[in-house]
Amino acid sequence: MKKTLSIPVFLVMALGSPQLAAAELPAGLKWQSNLHEPRFASPQAKFGGTFHTYIESFPQTFRTVGPDSNGRFRSWLLDSRPAAVSRHPNTQAWIPDIASEWAYGNDDKTVYFRINPRAKWSDGKPITADDFTFVLTFMRSKDIVAPWYNTFYTQQIQDVIKYDDLTFAVVSAEKRNAEELMLYANLRPIPAHFYRPKSDKNNDGIQDNFVRYYNFKPEPSAGPYYVDEVKKGKSISFKHVGQDWWGYSNPYYQHRYNVAKIRIKVIRDKDIARQHFEKGNLDSFWLDTPELWREKTETPNYEYGYIHKFWGYNQIPMGAGGIWINTAKPLLDKLDIRQGIALASDFDGLINKVLRGDVIRKPNPMGVGHGDYTNAGIQAPPFSPERAIQHFEKAGFRQVGPDGIRVNEKGQRLSFAITYSYGYLTPQIAYLKEQAKLAGLEFTLNLIDGSSAFKYILEKKHELSFHSMSTSEIPQYWEYFYSGNANKPQNNNFTNYSTPELDRLIMAYRSEFDLAKKKAYARQIQSLIADASVIVPGYMRPYAREAYWRWLQIPKPAMTKSTEFLFPSGTSRDFGTYWIDESLKKETKAAMKSGRYFEPVTIVEEAYKL
Template identity: 65%
Template sequence: MTIKKRLVLLSASTAALFSINVFSADLPANLEWKTNDSAPIFASSQATFGGTFRTYTLSFPQTFRTVGPDSNGSFRAWILEASLPPLIKHPNTNEWLPGLAQSWAFGDDNKTVYFRLNPKATWSDSKPVTADDYQFMLKLMRSTDIVAPWYNDFFTNDIADIITFDKHTIAIVSAKARNRDELIAYTNLMPRPKHFYGEPQIDANNDGIDDKFVRKYNFKPEPVTGPYYIDKIKKGKNITFKHVGKDWWGYENKYNQNRYNVEKINIKVIRDADIALKHFEKGNLDTFDLVRPDLWHDKSEGKNYQKGYIQKAWVYNQAAVGAGGLWLNTSKPMLNDINVRQGIMYATDFDMMIEKVLRGDYSRKPNGMGFGHPGYDNAALQAPKFNAKRAIEYFEKAGFTTVGPDGIRVNDKGERLSFAVTYSQQSFTPRVAVLKEQAKQAGLDFELNLIDGSSMFKYVLEKKHDISFHNMGTGEIPAYWEYFHSDNANKPQTNHFTNFSSPELDALIISFKNEFDIEKKQALSREIQQVIADANVIVPGYMVPYARAGYWRWIKLPEQIATKQTGYLFHGWGFSQTFSTFWIDEKTKKETKAAMKSDKTFEPVIIIDEAYKL
């Protein structure tokens, strides 16, 4: 089926439809304002509003800030995605759609994007969203008081300025010329509520930001522009999001209609996924992700599934996959030797893990920097296959020529070839255990270092790890500066997990950041990936090309239950990857509970949607 698309160009004469403000003389008169009202919707008109959605998280967040120390944990997605950027991307067609902005235009300089903010947009505390909130955002992100070097760098060196023309018209100016898609990606920034932060009590450096920002706002959730805000907090136990109501300003946008349907989201802290599964099967949680193969194939076959009270769905997606696998910290002894790292590459058997523990459901990443970035990914790279003999050759080059009584190699200093592998969930233990057992064949010891939840990521951000077993998210364009530029190496609270850098790599990363021509930029990306692969600092891990979940039959999904970008069917890690299209049917909920009491059964339901299977 062919989908017809229409991109509306707004002339200056029709601009008044989107803003009641009169432009200043400084606003270019020749701008072609764009909006998009003809992309296909992906929600259901059958959706109803109301009810409390009950889910869980493995650990309580260490902060509710989205910048600064400890802010990069898994709960960050919930907080960050509770606000809307100026534009959003259609999850199937990849078109830009209006979000916080009603319309947008490009400057002739290839640096500037103009946005007309929706004049009805408000923060969740009912205060209006204005251009002042953008000016405050720029000031906040440039301040050293937030203790966030990446943001300081980005908003200083990549964002040149934010220009206010009137209350709802702004321009965000890139420091460099960029092609249009990339330009939007760089300038599609969310404001911060100036009124919430007020005047700083202490401002020694006179930058308008409180010197005690990190501590003062650690557990103070700020207002948001989206439909859900944090309403109640029971520290260590529970977090509740509440909908601002059916009159949320965003519902005038047709792409938001019939989405964000539940009235409350209750997130309970349950520190063990298997215990959470028991809560789900007792009816204390509404849904449960069944991504893990043992959950889908073995642990979701009980009576509540057989009687049709709980349903299951498996949907494939085509979402881009971020960097990850095993991150080798080259600042640690022995891991600074490339021969050791090359040996680890061949001594790590992810393929065995995928086959034996993950039932073949997952796929191997072709390279450590991820997958699904057309043109940017180096297709020539392939993850190394397990080969104990080759691993031993590299280990012997590194001086580990003696095999100890426990089968682990030792060098002439008496150092064992042993590294701690840090990971965050008990359910990952069987996976890492496979890597440990296979590595022994090459005389390599992997010590299992389980640190639960957000504490694990804090440990890794502080660069305390030898090897970290984790994956990162990604956008459509791969990120390199945060992971590999020397500016971030050997510093806490950065994503430079390997601490590997080189002048060659630095130069390539800066060229990549600055390149305008899309083909040249993609070529630079492929070259960067080759240098990273040659450094042997990330053992490519696995990727999950689907979403899978169990859900009580009162939870309803649209007829087209997923999109190309659906990472989760239900809220589990924020809002954007679910696209918030499900709803709660209270009538079906009462019917189901009554049926359970009378032992009435329904037909079991298992949905497998391969529409976006590659």
């Protein structure tokens, strides 16, 4: 979430002031389009049908910025929506998206883009350079109530320049190496026509009461799907723009996003959702727990081949996560308490005994998979009640109460609540709770409904929070540990931890041009965070593991290095390469009525297993 102030000349240009002459493109630009990367969708794909899935809680908002916007549903609104360019999921080369061509300036700050002339919003309006210049107007406005975006788009993006309706440039505030310059320049457009204000007392181009006015007004989409039908609290449907969607003029979009509609039903209990799936009311189901992959799939629908199983590995960078410790809460500001909590949290036992070895311990609290940015020397603290007790005693908790929980001289119990968002996690938290007692530490369970849980955490009400965050290919630290974000609501500094040394390194990291130095700063930052024991590293799943009815079809192979899900799921990070075969759907339902069986199918793809 990112934001900033100040309205320099280029913002006036973004608003289309008539007295400013059009900018001229520099001569000698070397335009590229990169149309030669391998395709990863199947030409056999068919268009049509409705995909049925579910979410466990209705979103707090359809905005993607501002209060309550950073919940799980946000990915449904953003992940299939194009930016200027995108990464190929296997080669990681830049490939065209909304921009059909791009060129780098010779100043190490500027990237130029030419928009695909067919590109349109889902409401039929053309996508133009104005929708990219408007990004700065939007993200810098105080009316969106998103300080992170305000700061980022003021401090990190210097300018967005329009040359004509289909040509624009993004100028970084600082010189950047080629590896990361595009990451900063690669903007998602924002539909300027949709956000034209009816009331604008601040004269900043944004609706004064933006947060309330747009709370449940989904914006038009540049991608294949847009929010269509909404039944508040019950369901949300996405509708495909149609087979004439502009994206299909891009060869990398061909044979993708094949279903005509996606219907998402709110089902608050995962086990009830699984029952809906096995009745054929949902088309796929995420098999994230050992029981779901094993015992829960030993049913006739799987054995008779009506439902298929899939397990495919990926190589996706993993973000920060595990148990986040809120240092603004009583006792948790003490290093010995935090170190004791880390040593009393038996994640290794949880992985082996509860999760049956299906997942991997995350060694680094800030995540892994970022190449030389990752500090490989950091290891997760092993479970050691004895060492945890030593730290607790140093912090003054030398006595053990009749219930086995440690107390200090003031009578304070060594007890902290773990906030988490989904009921299926309860056995995992319960295991950690039982093991922690061996060190005289009490974990209490604070289960809060999905989207409400993240709101609770963003408002910094938690003591401990059990969750993980997604990540970009180049890790970010400012949002998590810069002092300006500590002790303030609605940002990602979940630990409320910062130090002058972290501030210095974070700012140096953000502005460093030399890649070797930048990566060295990243490793230093990670080391300081690990030493502070403010995040107890959790676990990670480097794979997609799903069940699906046999009428859903997938490419062969189905996985790319970057595939998180085969189908739209709890989060919608899929590449839209599946399709529905209506003839197989009729065949399957007829077979179920007549008692006809098919061969059971379990697919395992290990090409990207590390």
